[in-house]
Amino acid sequence: MNKHLIVSLDLNDLKKIKEIVSQLKGLVNFYKIGAIPFTYFGPEVIDFLKNEGYKVMLDLKYHDIPNTVARACEGAMEMGVDFLTLHTSGGFSMLEQAVKASLMISNIKKCKKPKLLGVTVLTSIDEAYFKDLFGDLKRNLDEQVVFLAQLARSAGLDGVVASPMEISLLRKECGKDFLIVTPGIRPKDETIIADDQARVMTPEDAIKSGVNYMVIGRPIVKAAKPREAAEKIIKEIENGYREIT
Numbered sequence: 001m002n003k004h005l006i007v008s009l010d011l012n013d014l015k016k017i018k019e020i021v022s023q024l025k026g027l028v029n030f031y032k033i034g035a036i037p038f039t040y041f042g043p044e045v046i047d048f049l050k051n052e053g054y055k056v057m058l059d060l061k062y063h064d065i066p067n068t069v070a071r072a073c074e075g076a077m078e079m080g081v082d083f084l085t086l087h088t089s090g091g092f093s094m095l096e097q098a099v100k101a102s103l104m105i106s107n108i109k110k111c112k113k114p115k116l117l118g119v120t121v122l123t124s125i126d127e128a129y130f131k132d133l134f135g136d137l138k139r140n141l142d143e144q145v146v147f148l149a150q151l152a153r154s155a156g157l158d159g160v161v162a163s164p165m166e167i168s169l170l171r172k173e174c175g176k177d178f179l180i181v182t183p184g185i186r187p188k189d190e191t192i193i194a195d196d197q198a199r200v201m202t203p204e205d206a207i208k209s210g211v212n213y214m215v216i217g218r219p220i221v222k223a224a225k226p227r228e229a230a231e232k233i234i235k236e237i238e239n240g241y242r243e244i245t
Contacts, residue, residue, distance in 0.1 A: 001029045002234045004207065004241075006057055006083075006181070008032040008217030012040045014048075021052065023227045024220075027234065030082075032057040032215050046079045055082040057181075057215070059161075061119050063087035066094040070101035073116070077105050081114050083181070085161055088118035088148040095155035115159065115179060118152030120145045123163040123184035123200070142166060146173050153178055159212070164201030167209035182206060183215040187233050203233050207240030 007028050009017050017037065031054055037045050038060060049056050058081040062069045069086060076084050086098055098116060106113040121130065121144055130141040139147055145166045150173065152160050159179025162170060170180055184200040206214050216233060223229035 001027060002237055004211070004213055004237050005230070005234060006030040006032050006213050006215045007220055007230070008034065008059075008183070008215050009045075009221065010034050010036045010217050011221060012036055014041050014045065017045065018048065020221055020226050021049070021054070024230055027227065027230050029053075030055040030057065030213070032059050032217070034059040035061075043079050046081065050080050057081070057083035057085070058114075059083075059085045059215075061085050061087050062098070063090045064094070066090075066097035069094050070097040073098045073101050074105050077102060077109075077111065077114060080111075082112075083117055084114045085117045085119050086157075088120055088152050088160070092151060092155050095152060095157055099156035116157045117179065117181055118148065118155075118157045118160045120148040120152075120160050120162045120166075123182075142169060146170065149174050149178070161215075164206045164209065164211065164214075167201075167206060167211050171210035176210075179212045180210065181213045181215060182211050183217075185214045185216050185219075187219050187229075188236055203236040204240035204243075207237055208244055 005028060007024065009031050011017050031049055033045055033056060046056055058076050062072050069090065073084060086095060095118060102113045102116060121141060145162050146169060149160045149170050153174055159181060161181045163184045164182045167180055167182060185203055185206055186200050188202045188204065203214060220226050220229045
C-alpha cells in the first residue's frame with residue numbers, strides 16, 4: 001500500500017463507497033470523508049472504514065468559536081479518526097483549544113490523538129479570487145498560506161492542508177517534521193483538468209516538492225476502473241519518490 005495516498009470518498013452513495021473501497025483493497029489504506037458523505041451518512045461511514053481496518057481523515061474544516069471547535073474535536077476522537085481538519089482562519093485561540101481538548105481526551109481515555117491539520121487557502125482560490133476576497137491585504141496568496149501555516153504550527157497543530165503549489169515554500173518555512181497534506185493533485189495522463197481546483201500539480205511533482213500526503217478523489221472514484229486509476233497514480237508517486245531517494 002502506498003503511504004502517501006489518501007483517497008477522497010466525496011460521494012452520496014454508501015453502496016458506491018463500499019464498492020470503491022472493496023476495489024481498492026490492498027492498494028489504499030487511507031480515506032478522506034468530507035462534508036458530502038458525512039452529511040448523508042454521519043458516523044456510519046466512519047465506522048465502516050474503521051471496522052475494515054482503514055485510516056480516516058475527517059475533513060469537516062471546523063471553524064467556529066473555540067469552545068465549539070474543541071468539543072467537536074472531542075466528538076471526532078470518539079469515532080477514532082486519524083486526521084482532522086480545522087480552518088486556520090478561525091484564529092490562534094480556536095486552534096489552541098482544539099489541540100488542548102484533543103490532548104486531554106487522549107490522556108483521559110488512553111486513546112491516540114488524531115493529527116490536527118489546519119486548512120490554509122482552499123485550492124479552488126487563485127490569486128485573482130484571493131484579491132477579490134481579501135481586498136488590499138498586504139500578503140499575496142503564497143504569503144498568506146505561509147502565515148496561516150506558521151499560525152497553525154505555533155498553536156500546536158501537526159500540519160496543514162494547502163495546495164501543491166505551496167509545498168516547497170511550506171517545507172522551507174515550516175521544517176521537515178510539519179505535515180503537508182494537499183488536494184489539487186491530477187495524474188500526468190490527464191491534461192491537468194483542474195475542475196474547480198485552481199492550483200494543481202501531478203503526483204510525481206508533489207512528491208518531489210516534499211508533500212507528506214496527497215488527497216485524490218475524482219480521478220479515482222469517477223474512473224471507469226478505479227483500481228487501475230489508483231495503480232497508475234501510485235506508479236507516478238513511486239516515480240517521484242525514486243527521484244528524491
